[in-house]
Amino acid sequence: MKFIIFIGIFLSTILIACSIWSSSGYLRRDFEIRDEKGDVSAVILLGAYVKDGKVTAWTDCSTGEIFRTSERDLEYGYLYNSHIAKYTGTEENGLKEVTIAVSAGKNELAPTMYETIAEIENSYYEHCSSCHAAPIIKHYPKIQWHGIMDSMIHHASMEDKESEDIKRYIFISLQKQ
Structure with missing residues (x-):
């Protein structure tokens, strides 16, 4: 009986370890x-x-x-x-x-990139549209976005983390096909 309990605990531990280790997805945060x-x-x-x-x-x-x-x-x-x-x-x-x-x-990983950036996308539109229409991301190259974001950070008084997340959203969006 003890042997069966031991085997059950051992197999459960291996299953849990494998499920954590085999987790795949996109990081939801830094x-x-x-x-x-x-x-x-x-x-x-x-x-x-x-x-x-x-x-x-x-x-x-x-x-x-x-x-x-x-x-x-x-x-x-x-x-x-x-x-x-x-x-x-x-x-x-x-x-x-x-x-x-x-x-x-698993709760720190999203199955799709969209799930990862959806919340930041909302923040992007919220900040941009508070002063003007939010620009279409692919309309500008990455190098121009650095300048746009510097200006936006100054005028919108964003926190550092918030501005970094929005930059990350923009640069990820530029990569999406």
């Missing part, structure tokens, strides 16, 4: 990865894709920046401690492909 001392080793940004508990990304080892692709198309975060990243052996355009373990729970 995610800090901390070392054993509690120091931040990396920040993975909202919208980064997590597959089986890992983010696969490209890093510039000299700056610590993390990108979705070797084309630097979308920033995925910042690596403060390179020891947490596992190098895959692939290099392109001066960047190294790495995997970074992310222990995000």
